[in-house]
Amino acid sequence: xxxxxxxxKNCIFEPLDLTDTLMNRxxxxxxxxxxxxxxxxxSCGGDNEGSELTNIDITDSVDTEAIDTSGMSDMVxxxxxxxxxxxxxxxxxxxxxxxxxxxxxxxxxxxxxxQKSKAINFGVYSADVAYLSCFGIGTDFLKYFKKIxxxxxxxxxxGAFNEDVMDRIENNEGDSDSLFAISNDTYxxxxxxxxxxEKGVELSLIMAGGYVESLxxxxxxxTEYKDNDPIVNKIGDQRVVxxxxxxxxxxxxxxxSVEEVAGDLMDLLAVFEENMEFEESDANVSNNxxxxxxxxxxxxxxxxxxxxxxxxxxxxxxxxxxTK
Amino acid sequence: MRRIxxxxxxxxxxxxxxxxxxxxxxxxxxxxxxxKEDKGQFWNLNNQSKSGAFEKGKTYEMTFIAYEGYEYxxxxxxxxxxxxxxxxxxxxxxxxxVKDGNGRTDMKRQRETIFxxxxxxxxxxxxxxxxxxxxxxxxxxxxxxxSSSDRKLTNTDRVCMGVAIFHRKTERLGF
Numbered sequence: 053x054x055x056x057x058x059x060x061k062n063c064i065f066e067p068l069d070l071t072d073t074l075m076n077r078x079x080x081x082x083x084x085x086x087x088x089x090x091x092x093x094x095s096c097g098g099d100n101e102g103s104e105l106t107n108i109d110i111t112d113s114v115d116t117e118a119i120d121t122s123g124m125s126d127m128v129x130x131x132x133x134x135x136x137x138x139x140x141x142x143x144x145x146x147x148x149x150x151x152x153x154x155x156x157x158x159x160x161x162x163x164x165x166x167q168k169s170k171a172i173n174f175g176v177y178s179a180d181v182a183y184l185s186c187f188g189i190g191t192d193f194l195k196y197f198k199k200i201x202x203x204x205x206x207x208x209x210x211g212a213f214n215e216d217v218m219d220r221i222e223n224n225e226g227d228s229d230s231l232f233a234i235s236n237d238t239y240x241x242x243x244x245x246x247x248x249x250e251k252g253v254e255l256s257l258i259m260a261g262g263y264v265e266s267l268x269x270x271x272x273x274x275t276e277y278k279d280n281d282p283i284v285n286k287i288g289d290q291r292v293v294x295x296x297x298x299x300x301x302x303x304x305x306x307x308x309s310v311e312e313v314a315g316d317l318m319d320l321l322a323v324f325e326e327n328m329e330f331e332e333s334d335a336n337v338s339n340n341x342x343x344x345x346x347x348x349x350x351x352x353x354x355x356x357x358x359x360x361x362x363x364x365x366x367x368x369x370x371x372x373x374x375t376k
Numbered sequence: 377m378r379r380i381x382x383x384x385x386x387x388x389x390x391x392x393x394x395x396x397x398x399x400x401x402x403x404x405x406x407x408x409x410x411x412k413e414d415k416g417q418f419w420n421l422n423n424q425s426k427s428g429a430f431e432k433g434k435t436y437e438m439t440f441i442a443y444e445g446y447e448y449x450x451x452x453x454x455x456x457x458x459x460x461x462x463x464x465x466x467x468x469x470x471x472x473x474v475k476d477g478n479g480r481t482d483m484k485r486q487r488e489t490i491f492x493x494x495x496x497x498x499x500x501x502x503x504x505x506x507x508x509x510x511x512x513x514x515x516x517x518x519x520x521x522x523s524s525s526d527r528k529l530t531n532t533d534r535v536c537m538g539v540a541i542f543h544r545k546t547e548r549l550g551f
Contacts (some may be wrong), residue, residue, distance in 0.1 A: 142443055
């Protein structure tokens with residue numbers, strides 16, 4: 053029963069409007085995991101039963117006739133996506149090295165005059181702050197943080213900032229671990245504030261900006277493609293994050309700005325899906341000696357050089373579009 | 377009359393916002409679930425954790441992303457004292473081959489429950505690792521009875537509930 057809530061919510065309670073092609077595409081694409089979107093899959097490995105498959109349609113195994121829809125409207129559903137801090141922490145642990153020229157120049161903020169670009173670049177600079185603190189670039193942290201605060205004031209979300217945060221930053225300017233913790237806490241508090249105050253449109257744009265900037269940075273940390281490079285794999289992992297992000301912001305697509313950004317993100321998702329390869333494998337769940345559930349297999353998308361180049365190009369294109 | 381209605385709506389909105397604000401940290405109660413051994417194991421609170429005020433008896437579901445190379449600890453909490461344990465499930469999607477009536481093999485994405493605490497003595501947390509980055513679903517049954525410890529919610533049909541996610545590096549990460 054549990055597996056079909058999302059499908060029900062989007063496909064039964066909110067039937068697709070077939071007269072509106074764009075919205076139709078958005079709804080289908082934004083629920084690529086759940087709905088009936090078609091994904092072209094290549095390169096199926098493993099030794100599963102059945103004949104060879106070259107083109108595969110992945111669909112959700114939902115039997116709508118068998119679904120008990122009573123009580124479905126009582127369901128509360130929320131999407132979470134990892135913060136830029138979490139991503140950079142992993143990338144750094146996997147050998148990523150800092151490059152100062154990857155962050156968005158502070159001078160560009162003069163160009164952000166409308167609410168949409170301010171919100172998106174609030175997210176962009178938030179990702180930059182996470183990157184700077186993670187990689188120990190403390191001197192620029194404060195300047196970037198002040199820029200975020202300014203944009204927050206313009207957006208009417210200054211309440212998202214704890215009053216003593218600037219003091220904390222100034223007192224810890226040389227301590228990258230503390231700055232990283234501050235940036236992490238601030239991101240969470242801002243997110244919670246926006247959610248509580250029903251600022252879903254601003255939150256959607258901020259999260260989109262943060263996602264695009266994070267993807268741009270990690271894609272450009274890699275100077276040369278290598279198979280099994282852990283950072284390249286993390287770039288590929290952002291496909292899953294992007295799906296959840298689109299699911300989240302699809303609730304706010306009545307807003308034109310969000311709709312436009314969602315369109316960009318769906319184009320980006322298409323780049324992931326058209327270029328990554330799907331490897332089939334049996335799913336397995338076991339317990340290790342300490343009682344931890346260990347999940348292996350179940351099929352996954354993998355990176356290749358063409359996918360890396362295509363994703364990097366698209367991420368750079370979107371990043372330029374949002375920040376210039 | 378219109379002013380009264382607007383004022384009423386405003387007050388109700390304020391109460392709801394305050395209730396959410398009060399519940400905002402409920403997931404932090406999960407830190408009290410750590411035993412002595414757990415405390416020395418470098419668990420980091422993950423920002424995908426969620427808290428809020430929810431209607432009694434309803435079902436709450438959230439998704440989060442777990443990265444390969446990390447272990448995750450997912451715990452549920454509530455401020456309802458009489459509800460010592462909350463029913464929750466952890467699930468993910470797997471892709472399976474299914475033959476249709478014409479013998480054609482299709483790939484289907486299926487939701488698969490990997491942990492249900494009703495089958496595990498109502499354990500309040502689960503620890504897992506994954507060999508690939510993927511989306512997980514946490515489904516929680518909001519307690520149907522009992523009262524919130526939060527004074528603002530005491531006589532309402534809402535209680536505070538949280539899903540806490542902690543992560544830590546596994547040994548395989550890095551060079």
